Amino acid sequence: MHSFAGERPGPSSQLPPIGLDEVREVAAAIHQGVSCVIEGKPEVIRTAVIVLLAQGHLLIEDVPGVGKTMLAKALSRSIDCRMRRVQFTPDLLPSDITGVSVFNQDSHGFEFRRGAIFANIVVGDEINRASPKTQSALLECMQESQVTVDGTTYELDQPFMVMATQNPIEMEGTFPLPEAQRDRFMARISMGYPTPRSEIAMLETHGQGHPLDDLQPVTDAATIRRLAERVSTLYASPALRQYIVDLVTTTRSSPALRLGASPRAALQLLRASQALAALEGRDHVIPEDVQQLVGPVLAHRVILSSDVQHLHRRTEDVLGELVAHLRVPTASRSQ
């Protein structure tokens, strides 16, 4: 029996506490590196970095060929982490994800072969093509940050981030993630097509060779862990927590939405807001942080009511209207 706990790095508290300036610098460096590979998508890269720092998982929904996998690769290269890519197909088995115990003739014992999940960044390509059983195996790992096989629990490396992609077209023979599963992703983004200018630049750079090869790591996994720790302790005042609760409550009571945001959504919204505040070098979260993240963090968790669906309105726009009409609590009212 092998325990992989020894591979885990020591607690980060042994290192000197990290400053907010360092968080900002490292994040900027990651951003800089990734944007060399992904042209003209600063918002997408920013959200990916936020999710990384907030210890969440990212769902990327877009058509093929817009650079979903490239984003994941660039991100992992920048932070000098192990990256594994899993192409989800209908015949993919849960053990392919988690790993499997095999009998070792030499040692006359079972040996655990680690699956694709044992990496810092796992790219699940076209996750909706796999069977629900395989999907739920992945999602369990995402939630628990651990793998249990044959009664043995294996802790996953930190940082651990799943970037799953979903193809919104070609839905034939797929298993779209149910709402409960989508809720486990901190944010959902869609890459979108690049602007003509970015596309021209892309043709130019990619023609000469792969820019990914030139990408130099700007930090390491240990630093990312410390950054994440710092982000999770960033101060959120009572007024701000009140604001987040007001916001999710509004989504639950709004007649425009059939399904509102879950308490987990509230928690992840706070986490993401903390990461964004840290990215800007602030030691506290402000409502603007929350407002910027409402779209990416909440849009994939709520369901529009049928009336509004008929009007072909985007979920992000409906949420934006809700936010625009929501009152910001003052310090005196939230206490």
Next chain:
Amino acid sequence: MTRARVTEGLLAALGTLAAAWPLTTLLTGEHWLWRLILLVLLVSGLGMAARATGTARGVVVLTQVTGLLLVVFLLDLEQHLGMHALAQQIAGLIEDANHTLVTYTAPAPVTPGLEFVLSLIVPTLAIAVDLLAVTFRRPAAAGIPLLGVFMLSASNAATGLNPAYFVAVAVIWLSMVAHGSSRQMLSWASTRARPSTPMTFENRFNISGHAALARGLGVASLVLALVLPAALPSSTPHFFANGLSRSTDSGGSGPGSMFGSEADIAKDLRAQGTAPVLVFRTNDASPPPLRVLATSRYTGGQWNLRPPSTHLVRGRDNTKLQTDGTATTAASQTYSLQVSSSTIGAPQFAAPFPVRTANLGSVPWRFDGSTGQIVPSGPASSYSLTYERLGDDDQPSGSGGRPNAADELALPTEARARVVALAEKIGGRTSFDSAIAIQDYLRSGSFTYSLSLAPRRKASDGRPLDPLSNFLVTRKGYCIQFATAMIMLARADGIPARLAVGFLPGQQDSSGAYHVVKSDAHAWPELWFPGMGWTRFEPTPGARSGAPPLYAIPTQPDQALSSPSPSASAPTPSRRAPVLPAAPTSHATTDSGLGVWSTVGIGVLVALVILLLLLILPGLAWARRHRIVSGSAGRTNRLEAEWTVLQSRLDDLGIAAPDDRSPRALEDYYRRRGELGSPRDDDALHRAARTLERARYAPPGDRPQSLAKDSQEVLRQVRAGVPSGQRVKAWLLPATGRRAVSGALRAVAALPTRLLRRRRPE
């Protein structure tokens, strides 16, 4: 049930009853009220039943009218079934009602006739209300018949109606309108209208916004309708609070015709006012009453008191006037009389009878020779005249009747038999003796002077007695009844007689001037005798009538009568004459002195009131800000309070505070609206917004101190940018104060909604 429209129908019935409610102040008893309620409910129920069957609208009204007539006729006219008898009975009842109305002042007893008329009028108006509000679904238009019902009481009330009566009608009418309108709005669409992405919860039920607004408007207009007339000082205010009094006795100052009907005289007699109607001086020691009207026409149980319109000739000042049917005897004397102030308006005019010369100053006038009445064409407030009085021992001389005396000898048919029989019983050797005997009969103790008449008795045929017979039977009445009785008894004896209406001479003050007040109103008979002409008699007993003229006292002139002996009359005029001119001058000086002071005082008062009004809004704004600052404890709360104060001051400067936004959003907003330029780090607004942000969101221990200095700086910058008019407005009419006022108003207006909500929690 929806076709019957039960709610609307009941509301309409309730509205009619509320409008009829103030009738209780005019009429005594309760029986009629129950009857009205039942009848109104009957027509309302008939309307619902007819509508429920879905018949045409005309049929609905027809059903209601038929039902009403059937029930009323069955109640009031059950004994007689013949058509002719029926018509006669109805005529009798209406005549009875009419008599009750002209005879009694409020509160009047409800006679069968009045009850009959009321049971026709009020339910008929109820049908009209029902027709408009329910059958045609135009509740707003139903206000007109409702107002009609209300006016029945309002225009007849002597004193002001309690505002509660008005409020009751107004509230029910407004509810009718509200009910109708909300039903109309709800029927606009079959599906509930809803915005595509409703953001605020008030918007979700978009109908409630309109309803609340309408409710607020209704309450506000109701309050205004009550408050505004009371607040307006001039014109004829207190419209609904005082009722539309028929007479002008609200102040006693307004000139106007005094006598329009017999009821006016009764009302005048009850009047408590001490404001003089007339002030005059005369050299006559015992002046006769001053006559205003004379009439010979008695129809339908009452005198026709309209002013003369024929036989008028143009009058000239100080020329001798020829009055028909007057005679100058050897003993008759001429006296002069000066009226110094009169509030009797044209065309009425008070003077003793018969006038020989008159001087109305600049007012042109005409003269009716047949009655001896002077008809001024404008208000004559002061005038002088001379008149003649018969000698104390004058007797008729000569013989023969007065020609063309058909009117003056006419007897009312309904009382003829009774009057003729009574006149025969009283009798007298000569006609003059008969007249004195009739006067004595009426002045004897068997008749009672009373302003309230006895209830009407019924004749043997079941119909109510006519007024004259009723008086002769019940022996209770006031001057009109006594005079009428004497006139009719005299006419039965062949003596031409007519009614004179006017004023007793009133009280003499220390300076010798006579003050006539309203309650000095009087009516007396004038009988014509050959050789004497029209001769005044005094059949009314009691303190509120005059003494009979001495010629009309048959036996001992030394009887204990209040009038002084004629010999005393000669010296008095010379003694009083010099007093006359002094009085007005002194009055004038004090008046003008007071006038200056009162003008200044009113000016100061008005200025003070304006100043106070100007201070209201700034004061409210100050109070609101003071409350915000003083109510904040702790550093964070104080910063929030300081920010709120800054927002309210910016609001005063015309930059309305938006709903609660985040500090950065507010900074952007104020920067854009206040035209403060692009953000800079050393900018006051930027600093203030960041201070607030840190106070709200930064970790404890990093709390900034105050943003008072920064807000001063922000205000200075914004003030520099706004036009000066806006700055003045910020001082005098701060938006914060206006919001305080409108908030309070809205709270009042929302009160019904809240009460409704509490009763019916959703």
